[in-house]
């Protein structure tokens with residue numbers, strides 16, 4: 516498990532003269548059952564989000580509007596992705612430290628998550644994250 520598993524997933528896009536429609540189905544477009552959706556919006560100029568890791572959580576991160584940058588770090592390797600299309604999502608596997616930044620003023624970041632919110636699943640501190648990475 517590591518950043519090589521963090522990949523852009525292209526979602527279906529149905530286009531006609533009315534506009535575009537995309538959709539996501541659990542276990543079909545994403546490799547997990549969807550349990551939660553949360554979204555970041557009204558993001559303050561220059562603000563960054565994330566800067567934490569998760570033990571078990573899997574996520575698909577989508578720029579539903581605007582654009583932003585996300586860095587994923589497995590404690591050894593890092594990868595940077597620029598998200599800017601509602602039909603593209605970044606799959607983030609467990610045991611990844613992530614940092615989201617460079618949000619455009621109109622950015623809306625939607626996250627599809629495999630688990631309900633659980634503070635015990637978080638690494639809020641990079642040293643704690645690294646300790647568990649080294650144990651694996």
Ligand code: TYD
Pocket residue numbers: 551553555563564565566567632
């Ligand atoms: P946090 O995960 O720190 O935000 P981000 O990583 O996007 O910067 O969450 C911010 C606050 O919101 C924190 O108090 C926890 C709370 N929260 C929930 O209650 N439910 C959720 O599903 C999420 C993602 C956060």
